[in-house]
Amino acid sequence: MSTPPLTSAVPGRRLHPLPLRIMHWINAAAIFIMIGSGWKIYNDDVIFGLLHFPDSLVIGKWAQHGLQWHFFGMWIFVLNGLSYLTYGLATGRFRRKLFPISVRELVATVGDALRFRLAHDDLTHYNAVQKMLYLGVILVGICIVISGLALWKPVQFSELADLFGSFQTIRLVHFLCMSAIVGFVLVHVTLALLVPQSLVAMIKGGPVVSDAKPAGAAAEINATH
Amino acid sequence: MLRTPTPSIFRPRRPVDQRVLRENRKLVEDIDRRGLLRGGLSLGALTLLTGCDVTEDQSVQKVLRTVSAWNDRVQEAIFRPNHLAPIFSPSQVVKPPRFNAYYDIEELKPVDGATWSLELAGLVKDKRPWTAQQIYQLPEQEIIIRHVCVEGWDYIGQWSGPNLRQFFERIGADLTAKYVYFICADDYTESIDMATALHPQTILATKYAGATLADPFGFPLRLRTSTKLGYKNAKWIKAIEVSNDFRETFWSKQGFNWFAGI
Numbered sequence: 110m111s112t113p114p115l116t117s118a119v120p121g122r123r124l125h126p127l128p129l130r131i132m133h134w135i136n137a138a139a140i141f142i143m144i145g146s147g148w149k150i151y152n153d154d155v156i157f158g159l160l161h162f163p164d165s166l167v168i169g170k171w172a173q174h175g176l177q178w179h180f181f182g183m184w185i186f187v188l189n190g191l192s193y194l195t196y197g198l199a200t201g202r203f204r205r206k207l208f209p210i211s212v213r214e215l216v217a218t219v220g221d222a223l224r225f226r227l228a229h230d231d232l233t234h235y236n237a238v239q240k241m242l243y244l245g246v247i248l249v250g251i252c253i254v255i256s257g258l259a260l261w262k263p264v265q266f267s268e269l270a271d272l273f274g275s276f277q278t279i280r281l282v283h284f285l286c287m288s289a290i291v292g293f294v295l296v297h298v299t300l301a302l303l304v305p306q307s308l309v310a311m312i313k314g315g316p317v318v319s320d321a322k323p324a325g326a327a328a329e330i331n332a333t334h
Numbered sequence: 335m336l337r338t339p340t341p342s343i344f345r346p347r348r349p350v351d352q353r354v355l356r357e358n359r360k361l362v363e364d365i366d367r368r369g370l371l372r373g374g375l376s377l378g379a380l381t382l383l384t385g386c387d388v389t390e391d392q393s394v395q396k397v398l399r400t401v402s403a404w405n406d407r408v409q410e411a412i413f414r415p416n417h418l419a420p421i422f423s424p425s426q427v428v429k430p431p432r433f434n435a436y437y438d439i440e441e442l443k444p445v446d447g448a449t450w451s452l453e454l455a456g457l458v459k460d461k462r463p464w465t466a467q468q469i470y471q472l473p474e475q476e477i478i479i480r481h482v483c484v485e486g487w488d489y490i491g492q493w494s495g496p497n498l499r500q501f502f503e504r505i506g507a508d509l510t511a512k513y514v515y516f517i518c519a520d521d522y523t524e525s526i527d528m529a530t531a532l533h534p535q536t537i538l539a540t541k542y543a544g545a546t547l548a549d550p551f552g553f554p555l556r557l558r559t560s561t562k563l564g565y566k567n568a569k570w571i572k573a574i575e576v577s578n579d580f581r582e583t584f585w586s587k588q589g590f591n592w593f594a595g596i
Contacts, residue, residue: 154486173589177398
């Protein structure tokens, strides 16, 4: 009996399958619209007296344009986000990529990162910090939609709005979620530019991965190379 | 035994023929990654710089306004006709309320209550105008509700005056009509859907915090509904029209959402 040669393995799944890449870039566009128009809306009645977003960074010249973009972008962000959540849960991607998160690994990765010794030779394995960041930004994304719904419809969804307390608290939560996403985007884009193959992988799909591949296997292979 | 190379995620499944690289060396050298990055960045910067102009572009406006009209329908669908907005205690009421109009308070032209009358038009059986005194004699309803402005600020206000549904029943308005228009003394126009007009917390306010409305806040008559953004609450009303025809109003003409529910 002969075993099939390893090189002719079943056409494997890409690190980032096509649907995921499409959703990633739609999300990038939606977040760009939501943040730019959100800053325009914020400027009309600032929460923090000193903080006013420069006109060159906001989307929309007049108040109505910021609002128009925001309530247009929300559909893209929410529908695309729901597809992403469904996809991540249904295909097991979340389970495979984001779990388990070990505290020991988290501490070690933070240490490595601070000493600029982060390993990024294996794109297919997320380190503990990446797992925390990706999981965290998903949760923030859910929170920004919930606070957004409460802001949009504090009367129709008064049960939801009541969870936050006052109307201004909802605005603050919505704003803080936005700040967290902006922070994430800055780190995410910086790292993607520092490790360009990760950016290429999000466009072309990246390496073929096998679902059965044990954790760390890729790193070993790479070490022999 | 011939050793099959271990598949690596970093190695193409089929090795690249080195001749290809040699023959296309010049082309490979021409692919300037930095140049591509620079180009991409300046394109990004260009879209940022022209962002405001793009929004006002006619075809962009068409898309955005179509979505806004779709959002009107979504809001109509999720509207709960008998769901009451949270109410507050008199101690939370802000006095005086906050002035807001499409002009500054210095340009305010007060309405003369003695000569003022409320005109009725459209699908209404009894179109006789109402004087302020006649309106004051109607039963009053008081609501202490949150005012939410589209800009993001809010305050708690205490409003009283006749309930709009009861007023409509009294004048024989067609309650199956679609829209209610408010024509104001300052040439402002607003309209609301009939479901909102018939909501239990929609009133024609004549008082704030128990006292006759002051001029800046809509004397002698203004709309106060708990389920709409501030700008839908027409002030200094001089006529009400019930209609099935949709017409754009002051802010919706300029691109603000028409339904503006909260």
